[in-house]
Amino acid sequence: MITIKSAREIEKMRESGAVLAGVHLGLRKLIKPGISSWEIEEFANKYIEEHGAKPSEKGFEGYKYATCVSVNDEVAHAIPRKNLILKNGDVVKVDMTVNLDGFESDSCWAYAVGDISADAKRLMDVTKKALYLGIDQAVVGNRIGDIGHAIQDYVETQNHMGDVRELIGHGIGPTMHEQPNVPHYGEAGHGLRLREGMTITIEPMVNLGTWEIKSKPTADKSWEYYVSADGSLSCQYEHTLAITKDGPKILTSQDPEFDAKYL
Numbered sequence: 214m215i216t217i218k219s220a221r222e223i224e225k226m227r228e229s230g231a232v233l234a235g236v237h238l239g240l241r242k243l244i245k246p247g248i249s250s251w252e253i254e255e256f257a258n259k260y261i262e263e264h265g266a267k268p269s270e271k272g273f274e275g276y277k278y279a280t281c282v283s284v285n286d287e288v289a290h291a292i293p294r295k296n297l298i299l300k301n302g303d304v305v306k307v308d309m310t311v312n313l314d315g316f317e318s319d320s321c322w323a324y325a326v327g328d329i330s331a332d333a334k335r336l337m338d339v340t341k342k343a344l345y346l347g348i349d350q351a352v353v354g355n356r357i358g359d360i361g362h363a364i365q366d367y368v369e370t371q372n373h374m375g376d377v378r379e380l381i382g383h384g385i386g387p388t389m390h391e392q393p394n395v396p397h398y399g400e401a402g403h404g405l406r407l408r409e410g411m412t413i414t415i416e417p418m419v420n421l422g423t424w425e426i427k428s429k430p431t432a433d434k435s436w437e438y439y440v441s442a443d444g445s446l447s448c449q450y451e452h453t454l455a456i457t458k459d460g461p462k463i464l465t466s467q468d469p470e471f472d473a474k475y476l
């Protein structure tokens with residue numbers, strides 16, 4: 214079932230998204246060579262709680278943390294670790310969901326640790342652009358396939374990178390994962406028709422090599438996370454957005470200038 218959100222509900226999700234965006238803005242300053250991925254988790258927990266919200270990944274399907282912190286070839290859902298020290302040249306993706314007054318928001322951002330390679334920079338640029346090309350298709354009357362097609366065409370056809378298939382975007386609202394599914398690949402003009410008041414995430418994962426990924430157990434075997442199948446560098450950006458009659462509105466924006474036309 215797909216639920217249509219009222220303007221009031223979208224405003225509540227925007228407030229939730231503002232807390233989440235605040236975490237990412239703080240991480241911009243925190244992330245540098247020498248910090249552990251656990252420090253990212255601690256910062257996020259503290260910030261979210263200080264702002265009257267809840268880190269809703271914690272407790273989700275047995276997950277124990279506020280953040281997923283995935284480094285380099287780790288694609289998604291890696292856990293924050295005290296013994297994982299970020300080093301110059303790493304790319305770290307921090308994905309989290311925030312619940313404020315019963316409304317969820319979900320956003321992943323990628324960070325360069327110190328100076329990164331030209332290839333890594335290109336991967337980050339392509340992934341971010343892919344997200345925004347997907348957002349541009351999230352307009353009333355388009356179809357779900359238009360979002361995926363725009364992303365896949367840009368990532369694979371134009372940039373010869375791997376467009377991850379197995380993990381997808383999703384509806385979001387009072388719960389973290391709702392209908393519809395939002396794949397980052399597909400055929401233009403196919404799939405569900407987008408309507409005013411839908412709230413979804415778009416969250417492309419792009420690998421420098423193959424699009425294929427594999428799952429791995431954590432050291433204590435309590436959780437499974439994903440790495441690129443060929444060990445290549447992976448990147449992800451994710452926003453929560455609302456589909457409105459005035460176009461797609463980003464609810465997790467960190468950058469009023471960059472996102473000016475989506476606010």
Ligand code: MF3
Pocket residue numbers: 270271273274276281290308309310319320416451
């Ligand atoms: N934030 C993720 C998403 O984009 C969900 C992570 S699930 C968790 O859908 F359990 F790993 F937190």
Ligand code: CO
Pocket residue numbers: 308309310319320321416451
């Ligand atoms: Co997420």
Ligand code: CO
Pocket residue numbers: 319382383414416451
């Ligand atoms: Co998501």
